[in-house]
Amino acid sequence: MAEKLAEENEVFVSEGAVASTPLTEEDCRALKSLAAYQLRYGETDEAIALLLVNRRLWPEDMDTLRLLAQALLKTGHTDAAETILDELDDLDPRAAKSDKPLLLRSVVLLRRMKMTEARKAFLQYLNRRRSKGGMHAR
Structure with missing residues (x-):
């Protein structure tokens, strides 16, 4: 389903419906907010569609890429999610x-199934949260 949405969005943008309309940074934030809302409430395919449009218009927006990776993981598209996470690494390793x-x-x-690496990454996540005094702090 996500691939179909990606194809539809490529046609949508290539036909000029979005590309010909100048959108602002505020529009980008609105698209991300709507996508995050849809993702939170189980409308994952719709969220992916919005995020793909947003990504096409603002390819270096970190929040869009992060949300897109999250949505792709929810739909089981691990390879695509990993590619997006690699893009995040390339844009700003920190x-x-x-x-x-x-x-x-x-x-x-x-x-x-890379359990050792997964455990290491998860422990780094927990340590980072603890150092910030997050909800996982003891």
């Missing part, structure tokens, strides 16, 4: 090691 991408990376590794 940001990719922040909480959410680190947790997503541990899920990718777990699904690949």
Whole structure:
């Protein structure tokens, strides 16, 4: 389903419906917010569609990439999610090691049955949360 949505969005953007309309950074934030809402409430395919449009318009937006990786993992597209996480690493290695991408990376590794690496990534995530005084702090 996600591949079909990606193809539909490529046609949508290539036909000029979105590309010809100048969108602002505020529009980008609105698309991300709507996608995050849809993702939270189980409308994963719709969230992916919005995030793919947003990614096409703002390819270096870190939040869009993070949400897209999360949505792709929810739909079982581990390879695509890993590719997005690699893009995050390439854009800003420090940001990719922040909480959410680190947790997503541990899920990718777990699904690949790389238990040692998955455990290491998850422990890094927990340690980072503890050092920030997050909800996992003891």
